[in-house]
Amino acid sequence: MTDRIPVIDLAPFISGDSGARAQAAMELGWAAQTIGFAVVAGHGIDPIIGTALRDVALGFFDLPLEEKIVIRRPKNDQNRGYIPYGEETLVRMAGGDSPPDYKEVFAIGPDSVPDEPYFTGPGSYPSFAPNLWPAAPENLRPRMLAYWKSMETLMRILAEALAISLSLPDDTFADILDHTHTSQLRLLHYPAVRGDAEPGQLRAGAHTDVGMMTILRN
Template identity: 40%
Template sequence: MTTIPVIDLAPALGGTAEARMAVARQMEAACTDIGFFTIRGHGVPLALIDGLRSHAKHFFNLPLERKLEAQPEDPAVPRGYRALGFDALSRGNAGQAPGDLKEYYHFGRERWPDAPYYTGEEGRRYFVPNRWPKEPQGWADTAAAYYGHMERLTNEMMALVALALGLDERFFADKIDRHITAMRINFYPAQTAAPEPGQLRAGAHTDYGLLTILNGENTAGGLQVQTRQGDWLPVETAPDTFVVNIGDLLMRWTNDRWVSNVHRVVNPPVEAGAEAQRISIAFFHHPNYDALVECVAPPGQAKYPPVRSGDYRTQKYRQTRV
């Protein structure tokens, strides 16, 4: 494969059974081969995407001391601002590298039911209040609206995933209805100093959950995915599309039928200068924390033991901290 497949979701969203199955088959082909594809026809308003991106650009270009006001007091709390080099994603896949050359803002859903699943001892580890800065005004509301559209989109896509895998269309419904999805808005600043040996904007890694829905930019120093032959393939994007890749838990669910592929964000060339500033918006769709991920495979052929969704994510977060 020399390019990332592009899939139009429009025929499947509210379409006939035949149209939905046709789109599911396209997803199956992409996820079996490279684990990445681009979607259009997703129904998320372009104005909302642009609004969230504009708020993020405003925030990340504030002075560092202003951004640090939005940093959580406890580094283990996955909310708020993280400065340059906070984590090294390659360590989640047993790699060794200095901290990644990115800043990011970490948030989740804005509200949840007053019920023990969310407010109990375990629930509080995943349903954490967001931490928003004083400026830009309106960022929290825009982020919440975007999160809601992503929830709708991933519900639709996981139904298509089930069809692609030959399962009942609602197979995943009770495993994602109380999902613990987090979002990160990543900021890759222009590089004014040479990186350390082995240091990238984001080291080679896989994602942890089901689906990652990414809105990026075509700027110098971008996203690359590794092919089965070991080559690195640039991932192109556009303002009205999303890049989708599957994560480790979905690969485990398929018993490696689908690939959670290694990807990275490379450094820009020195001559790119200030033009190499980059923002990407990532929705890391993750199942309910108590969902048991068991291979959909005949008895005795499972490559992985069952694992709880929340436990797997917690383990990966710990591995990547510098």
Template identity: 40%
Template sequence: MGLVPTIDLSSADAPSAIDRACREVGFFQIIGHGVDPAVEGAAWDAATEFFRLPLDDKLAVAIPDGDAYGYGPFAVERLAASRGERTPPDLKETFSVGPFTEPPPAVRDDPSAAFVFSPNRWPSALPELETAMRSHYDAMASLVERLMSLMAVGLGLPPDFFVPSIDRHTSALRVLHYPDLSGRGIEPGQLRAGAHSDYGTLTLLRQDDAPGGLEVRGVDGDWHPVPAVDGAYVVNVGDALERWTNDAWRSTMHRVVVPSADVVGSTERQSMAFFHNANWDARIECVPTCFGPGRPCRHEPITAGRHLMDKFRSTQY
């Protein structure tokens, strides 16, 4: 059995299993999640077609300076920069979208919210991408609502505890393409995605089983592979949820590695990640069951928006 457990959301012990996984590892895989395979498949296939477009078509929807969404070209992002590390650029290209709703008036007046609510961009060469991404975005948001309810129960809270903090979430959906690395020069220390933790509440990942995949750093300090489980999503705790639980749950370091040099055949890889963020103005503070006598709150309260922007500013794009 690997480091990361697989949990069936339809089982009666799902809340306690989730709580245990979040305390011990910060990662788990879920089955019994109810996501429509047709919705997931349409998004996956549309993403594949997008990354096959000519570079000029992709660059036409490149992320502008100061914005969050659009195409991220190959070998530009450095995720390890969020930890203050200087590393070679990550060996991937991406396409990201954000909220499909307008910000509420109170948020609209906050200049720093413009980044999270920046426009989505769609390639004219692939009109079906918008419909597919929007449908998958909505499916992931619904799944997060279910997960957060189970998480609340696992923490000894009412099932609807998190609802007022996530009913206007500011989440992002990102599809990632890791090209075949055969014949490419790879710099020392270069990875497909540098070691990092995620910023928000939690992340849902759909990955394939191609070589050179996700690894999680255990409490033993070693890196452990997270194999693809058929039909499953990988879930990990983000920095905001770690803070919300007074560090009871772990936001764990993870990375995507370069395939072994002895791999035969293509090493191309693809994944889809839904980065869930709470409402912009949600207050992130110790939940009632995670502090008490002899267990003080470790962090000052902060809004989810400020927390997110503090994290983004630490990363070089």
């Protein structure tokens, strides 16, 4: 066991021979099973995609509250739209309680889904609830969707490596992560503390994410 989060270079997995792929996969699998986290490098995702999204996201969060609240999350069981400060307490996912998380969120799910029962029928809610997009900034939507697409690419690389690390066929998770997946993309904004923080209040309370994996970017 280690107290350091390992850095896993995915370049050998993406373009190396079978031995290099297996080695990178085992390193990622070890990190997933023993620590639960890893920093991934060499993934080939253009960093400009993330930087461009970060810039426009900050523009959205800088808007007056009355403009952001127009696309407020309709229901608490949806990760769609704007979630203002005070409306999310993640520690409650595990039955705990605390003051609300000191942050605000803008979240989307799959966009432009097909008109098929899997995506639009009664069982599709809330996984395929419609996204809510703000009028401004105008380039938020295209930049979020570009980032979404790049993370779809990365998640499939990671899933393939994890399958190999478990001695499973490399396409084991391919069907799960095709166009029917129910991933979410959440932009988190942690505003400067204004002196109104309550005892025990955190930016994000202790919780375990649902789903196969979480990809974080600062």
